[in-house]
Amino acid sequence: MTTTEHEALVAFPTLWSRQLAQTPDRTAVIAEDGTLSYAELDAMAVAIAARLKASGITAGDCVGMCVDRSPEAIAAMIGIMKLGAVFVPLDPEYPVDxxxxxxxxxxxxxxxxxxxxxxxxxxxxxxxxxxPCEWIDCEPSLWLDANIESVSFPSIAPDDLAYIMYTSGSTGKPKGVEIQHAALATYCYADIDCYKINQDDRTLQFSTLNFDIAIEEIFPPLLTGGAVVVRPRGRANERNELSTLVNRFGVTAIHLATAYWHQWVDLMVATGERIPPSIGLMIVTGEKVSVAHYRRWQQLCDRDVLWCNAYGPTEATVSATVFIPDDQFDAANMPIGKPMKRYEAFVLDDQRRVLDVGETGQLFLGGPALAKGYHNRPDLTDAAFIRTEINGEMRRLYRTGDVARFLPDGNIDFGGRLDHQIKLGSYRIEPAEIEAVVNECESVLESLVSYDGVDGKKFLIAYLAVGPAQVSANEVASFLRQKLPAYMVPARYVFLDSFPKTINGKIDRRRLPPPAESVVPRDDSYVAPQTPMQRYLVELWQDVLHLPEIGIHDDFFLLGGSSLLVTQIVARLTTEKNIELPVRDFFANPTVASAARHLEQTDGQVTNGDDDDILVHRHHLPMIDADYFTSDGDRLYAVRYSPRNRSSQRAIVLCHSIGHEYARGYRNLQQLAIQLCKAGHEVLRFDYASTGNSEGDCAKLTIDRMRQNLADAKTFLATRSGVECISAVGLRFGATIAATMPRETFDSVVMWDPVLCGEQFLSTTDGFHHAALTSLTRFNQVRSRGAIDQSFGQVMTTRKRNSLGAIHLDPTRTLGDSFTIVLTDRWDESPSAATWKSNQTHVIETRDVAAWNDSRYTESAFSSPESFQAITKHFSDAESRQ
Incomplete structure (x- = not known):
């Protein structure tokens, strides 16, 4: 596409068709495990359009998109626009209401x-x-079964809507910004012109689809012959995820929210990394840029990179102005630049008169990229989009609500907000929307939401008038999480009997308590740090979160932490402790207690000790011997842990779960074996037939065979250890198997997070398997199950499914004194689980979080400090009773 001053502002499908004709075989989308050419992406878009048309979608209809970043999401946007319909992103992370x-x-x-x-x-x-609407699964059948031969597409006018993007609204409800095709075309042309993107660029699609940075990441590159690189859904193992992603895919262009860019720069400085060599374009947008971070960026660059500070509200279609600093830039503040091509910017006074250079007023934007208005809100549209005379010519302008002034060189200096609107990270927040929800809380009489900032980081504060009522921050925050997106839930709360008022009856903001008097949402059980690692992490979190007191069981994210602040934690662990912690592992261990235990158990993390200390540590480690034993004709792999000084006359068999839970639990049972062995017990871990390193046919693994494997494992351990008293510790499905063995098999059984219902277990693993095939975190296109029946980590057959599905633990039956149940937080929240738990004699509940049924954690590491302690103590108490 050539960029001239006369590009026609036509519908996006027309622009797409032109580019498709020029570069049908070039790569359009790069995903985790493959690519799509322009022709393949268009075929997918046409098939999706055909399916939508068959369901009754016509020009002008709105189609919701509740999807993750993926190639089919991009195809769906194009397909919806081909029909003349309007796509509306629906963020899956938002509350359902x-x-x-x-x-x-x-x-x-x-x-x-x-x-x-x-x-x-x-x-x-x-x-x-x-x-009254229909849900259509975005999966292969959408384009495999679609009748694409019969689909025809309507003529689309430049004034027709392309998409509606919902943002925070001052009325207490989100408001939909209507973007027309002409506005989208205007922005795409301006983007290509300003950033000089071309067919050799690989642009990272990093943002969620409900934020309009995604528009910038997807559509301009597809009008140049370039490629869009889709960020994988799963978290990476590396501490610097973004750099790893850029290097892996050879990304050349990145658009990042300012706050995330700041954290990325800090992480590179902390880890001693350089800016990935493939990067040629870096666009930062959303908040005020720290000049200090820009200086650090320059020092990290080994090649010329076009660095840009972009500014623009959703109502002006992504970005409106851009500042590109030159080599002589040395100002204390980073300007927001000059208008992009076809955009206009004016600084006006209260009478809408143009102000001279250097005079401060309100910033207004104009040009064909302005939104049509707010969906179903003519009152808001009339207030925000005005018509006024500028230099003798009537213009339609958008009132940004931002204070600004023109500098002598033509750049715009940003001065903040006129109203109380808050820009937090990449999001524009209307405090009134949060206040409307807060006021629904029981006992809240009145509220005001503001923000405070420390070291350039903002956080929301809610001031609540509650009279004599006793209300906790945790109660309010829990209520808000059911109603608002996570980024709109305040991190701090100040409670007052009533608000101070001005003589006019308005809240007197100047007389409100300072932010330092706020409290954070936490439960009532504060536990102080005990170990050196816990004390270090508490101090680190207090510093990053700017809180005076944190307990070891407080959740980082419920205290106001974010994914951006996680990178600070990771960076400081690297620089201060020389510890590498993948971001994914932090998400799986969001409390000080779990994070500390995870770090303490990580191999090679024996710190602050000399060689003698290390030798002492090694002296306490068990002797480990890998071996095989025979069971039902198969050779089963086993690992035996022998204490150097055996003080117990009890040996313990550890029973794994199966499928993907075998992989998730493997490291934990390995660590548990070492802990039990240190306590003086002989321990055996083994793999069921056809799992792990054992022989056998996975499709033939039934309940009966697993029971036989476990019985033979007990005999093998008794023979090798010479101990007659044998106990079992089973995790998940392994716990269920151990519980259904004949009572005389084991002296005692510890059931750790048992599976109560085999059918439910299979349903969950089937769901994970389906998600793995369709979510494009592993594959470049959605896949079908194929001819082999599988369930996330195991081959299935009808016989095997019937066998595994039939096992269950009777909720009304008490297992007895020889059974101890150890449960992680949110183990099973079903009514039948509550009944079963209430009927058991010995139940120990911990704060550990394994999140077995949560898709966000299904492949993440987790830590089990309290579970380990409970299990070890159980056997210690049993020894003392003998």
Whole structure:
């Protein structure tokens, strides 16, 4: 595409068709495990359009998109626009009530969603009078079964809507910004012109689809012959995920929210890394840029990189102005630049008169990229989009609400907000929307939401008038999490009997308590740090979160932590302790207690000790011997842990779970074996037939065979150890197997997070398997199950399914004194689980979080300090009773 001053502002499908004709075989999308050419992406888009048309979608209809970043999400956007319909991003992370409002407000007839959101979101948004729309799974059948021969596409006018993007609204509800095709074309042309992107660029699609940086990341590159690199859904093992991702895919262009860019720079400085060599374009947008971070960026650069500070509200289609510092830039503040091509910017006074250079006023934007208005809100549209005369010519302008002034060189200096609107990270927040929800809380009489900042980091503060009522921050925050996106839930709370008021009856903000008097949402059980690692992490978290006191069981994210602040933690662990902690592992261990134990158990993390200390540490480690034993004709792999000074006359068999839970639990049972062995017990871990390193046919692994394997493992351990008293510790499905063995098999059994129902277990693993095939975190395109029946880590057959599905633990039956149950937090929240637990004699509940049924953690590491302590103490107490 050539960039001239006269590009036609036509519908995006027309622009897409032109580029498709020029570069059908070039790579358009790069995903984790493959690529799509322009022709392949278009074929997918046409097939999706055909499926939507068959469901009744016509020009002008709104189609919801409840999808993750993925190639099919990009294809769906193009396909929806080909029909002349309007795509509306529905963030899966939003509360269902908020999504339901958006669905109703936009009169969405059809939601295109990834299948793994059907159960949690789809069932609450479709069907019935409240939400009379249809859910269509965004999976292979969408384009495999579509009748693409019969689909025809309408003519689309430049004034037709392309998409609606919902943002925070001052009325207490989100408001939909309507973007027309002409506005989208205007922005794409301006983007290509300003940033000089071309067919050799690989642009990272990093943002969630409900934030308009995604528009910038996807559409301009696809009009140049370039490629869009889709960020994988799963978290990486590396501490610097972004740099790893850039290097892996050869990314050349990145668009980042300012706060995330700041953290990335800090992480590179902390880890001694350089800016990835493939990067040629870096665009930062969303908040005020720290000049100090820009200086650090320059020092990390080994090649010329076009660095840009972009500014623009959603109402002006992504970005409106851009500042590109030259080599002589030395100002204390970073300007927001000059208008992009076809955009206009004016600084006006209260009478809408143009101010001279250097005079401060309100910033207004103009040009064909302005939004049509707010969906179903003519009052808000008339207030924000005005018509006024500028230099003798009537213009339609958008009132940004931002204070600004023109500098002598033509750049715009940003001065903050006129109103109380807050820009937090990449998000624009109307405090009134949060206040409206806060006021729904019981006992809250009145509220005010503001923000405070420390070291350039902002956090929301809610001031609450509650009278004599006793209300906790945790109660309010828990209520808000059900109603608002996570980024809109305040991190600090100040409680007052009543608000100070001005003579006019308004809240007197100047007389409100300082932010330092705020409290954070936490439960009532504060536990002080005990170990050196816990004390270090508490001090680190207090510093990063700017809190005076943190307990070891406080959740980092519930205290106001974010993924951006996680990178600070990771960077400081590297620089201060020389510890490498992947971001993924931090998410799986969000408390000081779990994070400390995870770090303490990480191989090679014996710190602050001399060689003698290390030798003492090694002296306490068990002797480990790998071996095989025979069971039902198969050779089973086993690992025997022998204490150097055996003080117990008890040996313990550890029983793994199966499938993906075998992989998740492997390291934990390995660590548990060492802990038990240090306590003086002989321990055996083994793999069932056809799992791990054992021989056998996975498809033939039934309940009976697993029981036989376990019985033979007990005999093998008794023979090798010479101990007659044998106990078992089973994890998940292994616990269920151990519980259903004949009572005389083991002296005692510890059931750790047992599976109560085999059918439910299979349903969960089948769901994970389906998500792995369709979510594009592993594969470059959605895949079918194929001819072999599998369930996330194990081959299945009808016989095997029937066998595993039939096992269950009777909720009304008490197992007896020889059984001890150890449970992690949120182990099983079903009513039948509560009944079963209440009927057991010995139950130990811990704060460890394994999150077995949560797809966010299904492949993440987890830490089990309290579970280990409970299990070890159980056997220690049993020894003392003998």
């Amino acid at each position: 908020r999504l339901a409002y958006m669905v109703g407000d936009a009169a969405i007839r059809t939601i295109l969603g990834h299948p793994h959101y059907q159960a949690s979101i789809g069932k609450n948004l479709v069907g019935g009078e409240a939400a």
